Amino acid sequence: MLKTDVLIIGAGAAGLFCAGVAVQKGLDVILIDHASKLAEKVRISGGGRSNFTNIDLDPHQPSKHFISENPRFCTSALSRYSPNDFVQLMHAHKVPFHEKHKGQLFCDRSSEDLIQALKMECEKGVHGAQVKRIQPCQLEQLNYHDHQTPYYEAQTDQGTLQSQAVVVATGGLSIPQIGASDLGYRLAKQFGIRVTPTRAALVPLVFEQQAWSSFASLSGLSLPVTIQTGQGKHAGSFEEDLLFTHKGLSGPAALQISSYWREQQSIEINLLPHMSxxxxxxxxxxxxxxxxxxxxxxxxxxxxxxxxxxxxxxxxxxxxxxxxxxxxxxxxxxxxxxLTPQTTEGFKKAEVTAGGVDTRDLSQQTMQSKQAGLYFIGEVVDITGWLGGYNFQWAWSSGYACANGLANQLNKL
Ligand SMILES: Cc1cc2nc3c(=O)[nH]c(=O)nc-3n(C[C@H](O)[C@H](O)[C@H](O)COP(=O)(O)OP(=O)(O)OC[C@H]3O[C@@H](n4cnc5c(N)ncnc54)[C@H](O)[C@@H]3O)c2cc1C
Missing domain, CATH: 1.10.8 (Helicase, Ruva Protein; domain 3)
Structure with missing residues (x-):
């Protein structure tokens, strides 16, 4: 049996980053992932160049760029680890990057640079602390033992792991082809933590075939538009490029509005946004x-x-x-x-999952849940960023808040 301070489940953006911060605070970490490749979603993100943050992000106006039952929840973590902090990290690793559009920062060469930087952060443990990564590793069962010194015991296909704390960083449901699963939501429910309904977001919109037949021939055509949907605090409005597809609408405008769209709701498009x-x-x-x-x-x-x-x-x-x-x-x-979309292209094509672990059951300071020693970070939480680097920034900021919370819990500060 392997024993460690912290078990992190999910070696994606949030899990890998959190492991690096935690080990540099002297915490021993075991990082497991059921996929055999490391951080595959990071690798494919941003067309292979990872849009890793957005310098327009304002932590004090969370509803501007994040969707959640409670957008204010993310202010604390985003203020304590900001886009600028991540930019400094990229400079420290000499990762070349550029601003593309609306504050979006992309790697110049490839996402691989970002993954290497995150991996190297995991090698900077202090006081002999280490990150041990086990991949592929399937979690079979997780139990909490409420002894004098409470601990978690994880049964996996690679043996039993024991830890004082567990971080769930299993991401959302999008792109199951590369390892997405519902494990994070199942673990939340197992420990009595609420989960808000999940739905595909940042996803192309699909229209009823007959209704779309006259537009299907426009597939490939793109133009700048304004697009809006919803009412009140559920309203979204964007000025972006819209792309026609065989089935419906895609491109940044459709992806952004999809995060606000609910079934049977209409969307409104202005095809000539700069004139009366x-x-x-x-x-x-x-x-x-x-x-x-x-x-x-x-x-x-x-x-x-x-x-x-x-x-x-x-x-x-x-x-x-x-x-x-x-x-x-x-x-x-x-x-x-x-026009009223019939549906979306679903989790197979979605960039993210909206909804997730209910923020009411998490600490905004540490990401610890109401179950002692159990933390949730990244996309598994009900915080969904706009297209443009906001989702990665949430992964970094929530991972950072969590690593600090862990150090505090385990007296390593
Ligand atoms: C095509 C695409 C492009 C994107 N581009 C961008 C972008 O440019 N900028 C941006 O900000 N966001 C982008 N995103 C969104 C971004 O990738 C995610 O929001 C981010 O990766 C979430 O980080 P995470 O660590 O929470 O989850 P992930 O990075 O998805 O990591 C979760 C990890 O958990 C593992 N896991 C899942 N289930 C289990 C299980 N049962 N057992 C063990 N391990 C498990 C997975 O294998 C995975 O490695 C993109 C998403 C997609 C799909």
Whole structure:
């Protein structure tokens, strides 16, 4: 039997980072993962270049970039380990990176640089402390023994492991092909910790086949739009690129809005976000003799305008022949395009899982749950970031808060 201070389950972004911080506080760590490859999701992230943080993140406005039943929960961890702290770590490891768009930082070369940096942090143990990584390793059972010195005992296919604390860093349900599982939620339930309903997020939207048939031929077309859905505190609104697919909508605009979208809810898209189309067309009615279709192809991609014109014969009228009512309808259809997705592409294609371990049962300071010595970090928690590096920052910040909490619990500070 192997004994350790801390058992971390899941060697992904949060687990690996937490192990590195903990060992540098003198804690012995065993890190297990059922996948044979290390941090595979980090490897494929950001198109292979990991968008590892976002410098626009404001910890004091958590609802701006994070979705949760309680977005305020993440303020404490995000303030104590910020995007700038992670940037310093990347500098220390001489990982070259660049800002791409809206504060998003990506590795210049590959995600492998980030994984190597995280691995090297695990080799910096103090006072003889070490991270022992066991992969692949399947957890079969986890039990808590409430003795004078309480401990956890984990039965695995690689033997029995005993630890004073357990960190669950098993991530969400997205991309089961590379190791995602529901273990984290099952462990939470086993110890009486609440779990909010999970759903695929940052995921392409799918429309009913018949309804989408006229747009399916636009597959591959991309354009900047504004997109919105929801009401009140559940409302989301983005200005991003939208990509048409055979089944529906993807690209950053659709991925972002998918995190706010709920079944049967409609979304609204403005295909011409930087103009008042109504006013523009009213002016053109006086000035131009061209067909509406020809006027609109100066503002919209040609293929998109063609598709739209097939649905409304007014598009083939010349400007002076258009009625005011028709101008109003056409403007509305392009600038307040209402549509209701049938579903999403689900966990197979989602970048993240929304919902998860209920923050009401966790400490925002340490990530310890109401079950003594049991911690939850990263995506398994009901904190979901926007597209753009926010999810990794949550993995780092929650992992850091947890490692400090562990050091405190085990008197290593
Ligand atoms: C295609 C894609 C691209 C992405 N790009 C970005 C990006 O550029 N920027 C960004 O911020 N976020 C990105 N994300 C999201 C980001 O990868 C995750 O939010 C982040 O990895 C979560 O970290 P985590 O440690 O909680 O989970 P993970 O990194 O998923 O790690 C969980 C680990 O737990 C292990 N595990 C699961 N079940 C078990 C089990 N039963 N037993 C043992 N081990 C288990 C898994 O094998 C895995 O190694 C992307 C996601 C995807 C799918």
């Amino acid at each position: 189309l109504h006013e523009h067309l009213l002016a053109l009615k006086q000035q131009s003799k061209k067909l509406l279709l020809n006027e609109l192809t100066t503002h919209l991609p040609h293929r998109l305008a063609q598709t739209w014109s097939q649905q409304n014969p007014d598009w083939l009228k010349s400007m002076p022949d258009l009625s005011h009512k028709s101008i109003q309808n056409i403007s509305q259809s392009l600038q307040k395009w209402q």
